[in-house]
């Protein structure tokens with residue numbers, strides 16, 4: 001049986017010292033790597049969900065991770081329904097949990 005990759009290479013993992021870009025999520029300061037998506041930065045920070053579904057109020061986060069499924073919708077700088085997996089984190093971004101449709105209920 002092979003040894004786990006992390007045991008062989010303890011340096012493998014989140015390069016926290018490189019995550020210099022600061023943004024907030026629900027008021028909490030977090031860090032991202034340059035060029036990292038908001039979804040990637042949230043996962044790196046240990047978040048697994050940042051949206052609640054409109055009908056059943058169930059948590060959602062990354063699913064496809066490539067901009068197809070729309071499970072990762074989040075509010076970014078006051079704009080709802082932004083795909084966290086497809087938007088690069090910018091310094092000072094204010095990201096908040098999205099509840100339901102993000103205000104687009106008819």
Ligand code: FES
Nearest residue numbers: 063065069070085
């Ligand atoms: S995780 Fe599927 S669109 Fe973002």
